[in-house]
Amino acid sequence: MSSAQESTGRNPGAAGHRAEPDTGAGAVAGAVARARAESRVGEFAGRLLELSRSLHADPEVSFDEHRAAGRLAALMEGAGFDVTRGAYGLETALSASYGSGDLTVAVCAEYDALPGIGHACGHNVICAAGAGAAIGLAAAADELGFRVLLLGTPAEEEGGGKVLMLERGAFDDVTVAMMAHPGKxxxxxxxxxxxxxxxxxxxxxxxxxxxxxxxxxxxxxxxATVVAQVAVGQLRQQIQDGRRVAGFVRHGGERSNIVPERAVLEFEVRTPTGEELAELKERVLDCFRGAAVATGCEVSFRPTQPDYLDLRNDAWLMGAYEDGLRAVGREIPARPAEPRRLGASTDMGNVTQALPAIHPGIGILGAQGSPHTREFADWTGTAAADDAVLAAARAMAHAGVALAADPERRAHYRALRSG
Structure with a gap:
């Protein structure tokens, strides 16, 4: 880990690093700006919830989110943002900017759904909350002299939209980035x-x-697919806890009276950190290579998306987001003794490893089921999900204003990005 990461508290173990209260002029300016941001989110509350509900009722899968991106673009244009549709060479990506200055606060908005089960990961909530946070921040941007950038990021579930946008320069001028993901x-x-x-x-x-x-x-x-899957199954006995291998056969033949000449599988390998991916993946690929030798087949491999890296949250920004949640009346659960490592993965991990960023959870309180189930999909279209949209929007706006109003902290993050 670089010294820059250590100095911002981006080390996942830096749990105690919290935003320090400002009691000077910055506090007064921050209080006024927070009030304006809070008021602006309230003004747009109806439109934000309409966006969330409309996405929930009309799910679109990765790289096919044309209607979702269009709805988000229209909302941001109506809020006075300069919007670019089809940004960074991706038809369903967008950027919406407001203001100017030496600080850019980016908010990421996801809107892709899952095939067959719709918004079972709550990206409708993510999108509306992100839009709300950006709109709230815009109300404070002129006074505090910073730029707000909303990035509509497609294909998180499959395709790595943020990785592609990161590679194509979407985050080059961004000082910090944030988004909030729904859960229980x-x-x-x-x-x-x-x-x-x-x-x-x-x-x-x-x-x-x-x-x-x-x-x-x-x-x-x-x-060959049978031999390979047996080999992978045997390999699972020898891998460490927290590592996962999963997959399925997508194509295995045409008819029972034809010896299949082609078979296709899709697989994934998960490890706690990106540094561990290559070693385990190579062991899994050897299972397929061995199956090819055993059956006399040829075998080839093709990545289906960019690799997703593990999340590394910025502790100061996370503390400011938590302060924002408390300010809107949310009760924060006690932290466990040991950090949580979700079995899930996200392309936001790549962003957090490239610049200071956060990916906190926002609770759909009372929700049943877990993400990626039909039961949870039902909950992402409820009043509890509406509450999560507005709470996350206000908390992210709070965090952005806290940074913009703190000259020392602002200079610190700017220095990290310029270095």
Whole structure:
């Protein structure tokens, strides 16, 4: 870890690093700016909840979120932002900016859904909360002299929209970034993290033959998938806790009377950190290579998305977000003795490793089920989800204003990004 990361508290173990109260002129300016941000979120509350509900009722999967991106763009244009649709070479990405200055606070808005089960990860909540935070921050931007940037980031569930946008310069001028993800409870522990993940496609190529007349002339690609999955299953006994291997057969043949000449699988490998991905992935690929040798097939591999890295939250920003949640009346659960590492993965992890950023949890209080289930999908369209939208919007706006109004902290983050 670099000294820059240590100095900002981006070390996931820096749980005690909190925003220090400012009692000088910055506090007065910050209080006034926070009031304006809070008021602006309230003015747009109806439109924010309409956005969340409309996305929930009309889910679109990764890189196909045309209507969702259009709704978000229209809302931001109506709020006075300069909007670019189809940003960074991605049809369903957008950028919306307001204000200017030596500080840029970015808010990420996700809006892709899951195939078959809709907004079971609550990206409708993420999108509306992000829009609300940006709109609230815009109310304070002119007075405090900073720029607000809302980034509509497609394809988080599959495709790595933020990784592509990061590579294409979307975050180059960003000082700090934030977003809030729904779950069953609020999570403001900066030690909380996710796993890194690598996803890839495996293709076995054999030779077709008549399964009844001349099977001995064929090379069975479907057999290779069986051998490979058995090998991966045996490998699971030898990998450490917290590492995961999962996959499925997407294509395994055409008809029972044809020896399958082609089979395709999709697999993923997860590890606690990005640094560990390569070693475990290579062991898994060896299982497929061995299956190819055993069955006489050829095997090839293709990544299906960029690798996602583990989250590394900025502790000071997380503390400011937590203060914002408390300010709107949310009761923050006690932090566990050991940090939480979710089995899930997100492309926001890549952003947090490139610049100071946070990815806290916002609770849909009372929700049943867990993310990526039909039960949780139902909850992301409820009044409890509406409450989460507005609470997260206000808390993120609070955090952004706290930074902009604190000259020392502001200079510190600017120095990190300029270095």
């Amino acid at each position: 409870h609020d999570d403001t522990d900066p030690r909380s993290s996710t796993t890194a993940v690598s996803r890839f496609e495996v293709t076995f190529t054999g030779r077709a033959a008549h399964a009844g007349l001349s099977p001995h002339l064929g090379v069975n690609a479907a057999d």
